[in-house]
Structures are given as C-alpha cells and as structure tokens.
Amino acid sequence: MEQTSVLQVEDLSGGYSLGKPVLHNIQFDVQPGEMVGLIGLNGAGKSTTMKHILGLMTPHKGEILVQGRTRDEEAQAYQSSLAFVPESPLLYEELTVREHLEFTARAYGVKPEDYAQRSERLLKLFHMTEKADSLSMHLSKGMKQKVMIMSAFVARPPLYIIDEPFLGLDPLGIRSLLDFMLEMKSEGASILLSSHILSTIENYCDRFVVLHRGAVIAQGTLAEVAEQAKLPGAALEDIFYELVKGGV
Numbered sequence: 001m002e003q004t005s006v007l008q009v010e011d012l013s014g015g016y017s018l019g020k021p022v023l024h025n026i027q028f029d030v031q032p033g034e035m036v037g038l039i040g041l042n043g044a045g046k047s048t049t050m051k052h053i054l055g056l057m058t059p060h061k062g063e064i065l066v067q068g069r070t071r072d073e074e075a076q077a078y079q080s081s082l083a084f085v086p087e088s089p090l091l092y093e094e095l096t097v098r099e100h101l102e103f104t105a106r107a108y109g110v111k112p113e114d115y116a117q118r119s120e121r122l123l124k125l126f127h128m129t130e131k132a133d134s135l136s137m138h139l140s141k142g143m144k145q146k147v148m149i150m151s152a153f154v155a156r157p158p159l160y161i162i163d164e165p166f167l168g169l170d171p172l173g174i175r176s177l178l179d180f181m182l183e184m185k186s187e188g189a190s191i192l193l194s195s196h197i198l199s200t201i202e203n204y205c206d207r208f209v210v211l212h213r214g215a216v217i218a219q220g221t222l223a224e225v226a227e228q229a230k231l232p233g234a235a236l237e238d239i240f241y242e243l244v245k246g247g248v
C-alpha cells in the first residue's frame with residue numbers, strides 16, 4: 001500500500017491578490033520522517049507557500065493536503081497536525097517562557113506528564129532553563145526565537161513548518177536545533193524547512209525544493225538537483241547558483 005504523504009502541495013497557485021499570483025503551479029510533497037528544504041532567493045515565494053500551507057491564505061488554484069486531508073474538510077485536525085516556527089518571533093510580551101510552552105501544549109492537547117518531561121528537556125537543550133520564568137519582553141532576540149522553536153517542539157505534531165530558523169541563533173542554538181530536528185525525524189516527524197544557509201541544511205535535508213519567481217524549478221535529493229543543474233557532485237550552494245542565475 002502506498003504511504004500517505006504528510007504534506008502534499010498539489011498544483012498550487014496563489015498570492016495576495018487574485019489578479020496577481022505570486023505562486024505558480026507549485027507541486028511537492030513531504031513524506032513521514034523526511035526533512036525537505038525549501039530554498040529560493042528573497043521574494044521567491046517560500047513564506048507565501050508556507051502561509052498557504054498554514055491556512056492563512058486561500059489558494060487561487062490547486063490544493064494542500066496534510067495527512068491526506070484539506071483544511072476545508074477538517075480544519076481542526078488539519079491545524080493540530082502541524083506546528084509553525086515563523087521567521088520572526090511573535091510572542092506575548094507578558095507571558096514567561098514557561099507560560100508560552102504551557103499555552104502551546106494545552107492548545108495541542110498534550111498530556112501534563114508529557115508536557116513536563118518535554119518542556120524540561122527543551123529548556124535544557126536550548127540553554128533556557130535559567131530564563132524559564134522570565135517574561136518574553138525581557139529576552140534577547142535569539143532567546144525569543146528559541147521560545148518559538150521550543151513551543152513548536154513541545155506540541156510534537158506530525159508536521160513542522162519552519163521558516164528560516166537559524167537567524168539570531170548562536171552556534172550552540174543552531175546545533176541544538178539541528179540535532180533535535182534529526183531526533184524528531186527519526187521518530188517519524190516530517191519537516192519543511194526554509195533557509196538561506198545552504199551549507200548548513202545541505203547535510204540535513206533529505207530532499208530540496210528550489211523555488212524561483214514563485215515556481216518550482218528543480219526538486220529532489222542533492223544528487224537529483226545536482227543532475228538537474230548539470231553539476232553532478234557539486235555543493236548545494238553551487239547547484240542553487242547555477243539553477244537561479246539565468247533568471248535573476
């Protein structure tokens with residue numbers, strides 16, 4: 001029997017106004033236990049694609065399925081199957097770090113004993129135990145980003161949508177995040193990750209989707225996108241440059 005994709009983006013066209021689509025016939029999927037890197041220049045359409053997946057925008061054409069369901073079919077099941085880490089942290093200034101984690105855990109129906117164990121582990125892993133009871137308005141930029149990341153991981157949904165998470169994180173934070181994503185993957189979770197730090201994600205993602213001017217211009221494993229760029233054996237950065245340089 002064929003495995004159901006955790007995320008399926010089917011012929012998606014969309015954008016901010018009907019007459020001016022930003023995304024053109026986007027097609028890709030993410031399988032259970034897979035980390036897929038969504039890469040593209042500034043303005044290529046990565047965040048817009050993510051906003052459609054999150055249900056914040058309505059497709060002009062095509063559909064998006066999470067675990068085989070569209071958001072219209074079952075909004076609550078769709079929404080609770082995914083967690084999002086945005087590019088810039090969005091926190092409640094007057095909640096503490098721990099309160100943010102508790103709030104997310106409740107929203108996702110995490111059992112109290114699982115919450116206790118996961119939150120302590122995440123606080124330790126991201127070197128945030130000392131700040132657990134600080135208000136978010138008193139945190140540094142990188143610490144705020146860590147709260148967003150920990151909130152997503154405390155929920156443990158089947159799908160993570162992670163938009164450029166490394167900016168603002170220190171090298172220890174980047175390493176903790178990468179290691180934790182690998183752990184979640186090994187437990188069967190799926191991750192769609194966008195980043196410009198190609199040398200970092202090159203070794204972590206199973207596959208890549210290359211977006212350019214709102215369209216997918218290449219996708220596959222590193223070897224497959226290298227083949228599509230006619231640069232077998234090359235590094236992701238060189239492959240990417242080769243693929244986009246003609247159309248900039």
Ligand SMILES: Nc1ncnc2c1ncn2[C@@H]1O[C@H](COP(=O)(O)OP(=O)(O)OP(=O)(O)O)[C@@H](O)[C@H]1O
Nearest residue numbers: 016017022040041042043044045046047048049087
């Ligand atoms: N709120 C908005 N209203 C109208 N157009 C927008 C809006 N946000 C983005 N766009 C446009 O949509 C296109 C895709 O932008 P998007 O934010 O998806 O790019 P991105 O690949 O995430 O870029 P970056 O790497 O800079 O984050 C761009 O042309 C951008 O100008």
